[in-house]
Amino acid sequence: MRNTRTLRTPGGLSLRTDVRAFVVVVALLLAASAASVVLIGTGDFPISFGDVLKTLAGNGTAGQDFIVNELRLPRVLVGLLVGASLGLGGALFQAVSRNPLGSPDVLGLSQGATSGALVVIVLMSGSAAQVTIGALAGGLLTGLAIYLLAWKQGVHGYRLVLVGIGVSAIVTAVNGYLLTKADLVDATRAVVWMTGSLNGRDWSQVWPLLALCAVLVPLVLANARGLRMMEMGDDVSYALGVRVERVRMLLLVSAVLLTAAATAAAGPVTFVALTAPQLARRLTRSPGPNLLPSLCMGAALLVTADWASQRAFGADQLPVGVVTGVLGGVYLLWLLVTERKAGRI
């Protein structure tokens, strides 16, 4: 705990702060903002770093104003919000399941949201807005099913993970079936959606996601203390005054909502929820759930990955999900080398 400082006021109030975690959060926020500005400047019509900042402040030319504020800013904001939601949701799942691999990708939530979207795309040929609603409903239903099936006098971390894997297998089979039912045009649309993409996102996707984050992020952070206690085991946390099952349910519901909303907005972008909390933990070197650093890391990761996918393959060629998928592969190898030695997987 050499990194923690305690701020004391004359009135007797005190606040423990982790200096390193604070520095990491600030650095990640700066990185995410810088990547966002660069991403706004990237595309068929490149705009310089300074011009982007000037336009965002409201002093650009009319053309720049249209491109930046109407076309590219919403996409970047969706990217930031989706990344933040996935990072936070992943950190919650990993903390509750007490396993670095217990992320929404592995537990089948993303696949459940995908099912909802596929039902809309394949069976109803629905509009983009309907696909969003379908994905949200699919994710929530899957989360509910996993929680109920894993319930047996409380939800145990490992049972949650394994039940999630079982549900994930069923839902994946349903997805495969829906994909074979589709004609080739719908199938192509479905596969692009299933990879996760930020192409063509506008303001109508920003507002709902922003509202949800505005409600859930403070709620989750307020309950982070209980989560930290729960890492010592259910019995100890009961003894220390944490209402374990209540806190766990609240946090899981929040995590499911965050993940489902993110998936509904951008498709199942893989591995951000898996990697962001782990990378954040490495940076802060703090054993706790690292919720805020994970959130910032998720946002920075996703925007950077989107920029990389545009730079490497040309605008709108390859969706961002492919880049995060590759990142996930690298992460797994890294996990293999480091975690295994410590026997922590």
Added chain:
Amino acid sequence: MLVDSPPEPRAETAPAPPTRRAIRALGLLGSVVILVLVALASIAIGAKELPLDQVWHGLFHDTGTYGDVVVGERLSRTVLGLLAGAALGLSGAVLQALTRNPLADPGLLGINAGASAAVVTAITFFGVTTLNGYVWFAFFGAAAVGALVWFLGGSRGATPVRLVLAGTAVSAALYGYLQAVMITDDAALGKMRFWTVGSLASASDSTILQVLPFLAVGTLLALGLARPLNAVAMGDDTARALGANLTRTRGLAMLAATVLCGAATAACGPIAFVGLMVPHVVRSVTGPDLRWILPYATVLSPVLLLGADVFGRVVARPSELQVGIVTAIIGGPVFILLVRRRRTAQL
């Protein structure tokens, strides 16, 4: 350990009493009868129903009537189902014994995904179009991912949960790769979206002939390993004290499981959960002795696979539900049930 079996202290040390043996042998015979019935049903049921006398006619007095042609078509599909089902069930039973893990299954441990990724790579990037060409890729992918998951899961210290998690994570990464390939290549998407769900529909005589040698070698190898694997099931120290060669047994068992699963996946795409469910059902009948579990699993797994295939043909008429989808929809709940059983989940 094979945790789901009822305690049977004498089964390993003394030969089973004759009545018990007779019951097991009789049960095996009964299973074969069930298998024959399911196989006949698989030939008779489909978009056009055939009465059993026509099936008989088509099988043994083929004169080229319409019914005989239909029987011929469905026969190769049924034979492939028999072979693939036996291979998947046997490899699941071997994996469960080898890893001492009640949740082991080629699908759950990512071995299917490894074979799929390798086959898709072969089709897209190396222009391999024949089954004979990409079956080798399937073996390589299955073996590489099997080893990776074993390593990721903590090798010797592996627990069921760790192994399954490692397998799922690796599968997720590989499916991400599959999707990336399918997005960039429309032609590949058109072909592979059917293959990646696992289906017997594309069966032909040449497919069967190509995978048959591999399956035969794998099956013989696996059945021959029953006795040493029995020793492995008792724990490393006891097994060594009993004179088992652990390294050789593990290596050969891994080889058998890989060959069986790789060949089955190359022929019909990834089919999950057959290897998980059947050994559990079998164990509740036979007890923990692998000399009985392996033959039972070989006979009963095709019953499940063919049954699922027939079911898939009946529910979605006039089109059909791929068998991989049916097995996953049946197998997922069974898996959850196994997890919810206290002894399994706490491992």
